[in-house]
Amino acid sequence: xxxxxxxxxxxxxxxxxxxxxxxxxxxxxxxxxxxxxxxxxxxxxxxxxxxxxxxxxxxxxxxxxxxxxxxxxxxxxxxxxxxxxxxxxxxxxxxxxxxxxxxxxxxxxxxxxxxxxxxxxxxxxxxxxxxxxxxxxxxxxxxxxxxxxxxxxxxxxxxxxxxxxxxxxxxxxxxxxxxxxxxxxxxxxxxxxxxxxxxxxxxxxxxxxxxxxxxxxxxxxxxxxxxxxxxxxxxxxxxxxxxxxxxxxxxxxxxxxxxxxxxxxxxxxxxxxxxxxxxxxxxxxxxxxxxxxxxxxxxxxxxxxxxxxxxxxxxxxxxxxxxxxxxxxxxxxxxxxxxxxxxxxxxxxxxxxxxxxxxxxxxxxxxxxxxxxxxxxxxxxxxxxxxxxxxxxxxxxxxxxxxxx
Numbered sequence: 477x478x479x480x481x482x483x484x485x486x487x488x489x490x491x492x493x494x495x496x497x498x499x500x501x502x503x504x505x506x507x508x509x510x511x512x513x514x515x516x517x518x519x520x521x522x523x524x525x526x527x528x529x530x531x532x533x534x535x536x537x538x539x540x541x542x543x544x545x546x547x548x549x550x551x552x553x554x555x556x557x558x559x560x561x562x563x564x565x566x567x568x569x570x571x572x573x574x575x576x577x578x579x580x581x582x583x584x585x586x587x588x589x590x591x592x593x594x595x596x597x598x599x600x601x602x603x604x605x606x607x608x609x610x611x612x613x614x615x616x617x618x619x620x621x622x623x624x625x626x627x628x629x630x631x632x633x634x635x636x637x638x639x640x641x642x643x644x645x646x647x648x649x650x651x652x653x654x655x656x657x658x659x660x661x662x663x664x665x666x667x668x669x670x671x672x673x674x675x676x677x678x679x680x681x682x683x684x685x686x687x688x689x690x691x692x693x694x695x696x697x698x699x700x701x702x703x704x705x706x707x708x709x710x711x712x713x714x715x716x717x718x719x720x721x722x723x724x725x726x727x728x729x730x731x732x733x734x735x736x737x738x739x740x741x742x743x744x745x746x747x748x749x750x751x752x753x754x755x756x757x758x759x760x761x762x763x764x765x766x767x768x769x770x771x772x773x774x775x776x777x778x779x780x781x782x783x784x785x786x787x788x789x790x791x792x793x794x795x796x797x798x799x800x801x802x803x804x805x806x807x808x809x810x811x812x813x814x815x816x817x818x819x820x821x822x823x824x825x826x827x828x829x830x831x832x833x834x835x836x837x838x839x840x841x842x843x844x845x846x847x848x849x850x851x852x853x854x855x856x857x858x859x860x861x862x863x864x865x866x867x868x869x870x871x872x873x874x875x876x877x878x879x880x881x
Contacts, residue, residue, distance in 0.1 A: 489871075490874045490875045493868075496867050497864045497868045498864075499620055500863045500867060501861075502620050503619065503860050504857050505630055505856075506853050507626050507852040507856050508625075508846040508847065508848060508849060510625065510660040510844075511846065513660075515788060516813050516832040517812065517833050517834075518833045518836070521767060521833060521837065522833075522834045522837055523831055524694070524734025524735060525735055525829075528718050528766065532718055532719065533718075534717065534718055534761055535570055535718075535719055535722055537568065537714065537715045537717060538698050538701070538713075538714060539570075539607065539696055539698050540572070540596070540645065540668065540671065541574065541700070542573070543573050544556075545578050547578070549577050554703075559573070560573075562704040562705075563588060564587050564588045566711040567756055568588055568711075569722050570588065570590075570591065570722050570727065571590055572591075572594040574596045574607055575595060576596050577598075577616070579594075579595050579613075580593070580595075581593070591724040592727065593610060594607055594608065595611060595614055597615060597618075598645075599620075600621065602622055602650055602652050603646070603650050604619075605646065606632065606642045606643065606644060607668075609642065609643075609728070609731075610728075611638050611639035613638070615635060617631070619631060625656075628657065629663065629846055632663040632664060633663060636842075641842070642665065643665060643667070644664040644668065645668045645671070646668055646679065646700065647668075648679045648681075655685045658682050658685045658689070659688075662846075664842070665731055665842055666694040666731065667679055667682065667695055668696050668698060669827070670740055671697070672698075672699050680695075684790040687830055687832070688788050688789050688813075690812075691844065692839065692841075692842075695738050695827055696715040696736075697739060697827070700713075707752060711741065711752070712740070714738070715738050715739075716736055716739060716761065717735065737765075737827060737828050738827045739759070739827070740823060740824065741755075760820060761777045762775070762776060762826065763775040763777050771804055772785075772804065772805045774803045775803075776818060776826075778820070779820075780801070780818040780820050781819050782818075785805045785815075785816055787812065787813055787814050788811070792817075793805070795816075803816070812833055813833070815829060
């Protein structure tokens, strides 16, 4: 019996060592030299809401939800039509289905649209995920243990070429991620700053780190829905687009410019679905948002408990209301970016996209310079290969010892 147990332990050891060797080989990657983080600067101010048109109103969207799929990536037991029916009930105009590593076809009806194919990329061990919009196909390339900033950047570059653009999902739930990496990475159009999980809100910190380093992006909020029959998770996070139609072309233009805002809402009624429905039809909204000379003007449809201007390094400045529910902020010479946060109490909040300093008043580029460091790439990959070879040799040695015994 002892001999049998020893052999079982050795077999498990061989398997573990070989798995580690495969994981090591999967870490072969380029090494980039990233440009030094530089706060936004310039004599002009980029206004993401320069095309805001109050007559269009806002189109409510959930851009991240899951439905039933066939295969190993299934995380929901509800089919697409049934899932979307829940969003129709609460007045959503747009819902994209973003299943893991699978493209779900688009469709429309007279109340809600899924105007583009989207999928959520990522099956790594660290929960590093991205939304890929209008992809040619699913990209199955992945780093199973993406430790380095270069690996994360290489993947985003690849996904950006495979689709029109990408969003950086739930960064605070991504393991082995740190502020130093956030200062380097670019290539995403927006971050998902809240996805309605218990550890909510932390992506706002990462968002400010990226903005302070000069990487421009918008902020979406979504349910990341897996259980549409769970009222506590449904219609809790939304993104509102100021667009004439729910077509993909309009969404894409607004996504790049930043002409949208994100909203966090409580679980109205706490299980009372009639109350939840009623409150979802009476949400406060932005009536006007503009940049007049160097002054940001925010006009809300309802009173907020507070409105805060947030700038470089996440520093907050409380804004005072003027006439009605109008708030004004003078963009100071020392400000690099300013985003606004309206708090209505009880986890009920609106977040605008950032106004930033630029030389020409244009949107900063989505992807910033990162160049291949050839010597470091060669050295890094030789080290990875050496580790993999040593692991495989170790596995073979353990196996031979089992045979010899």
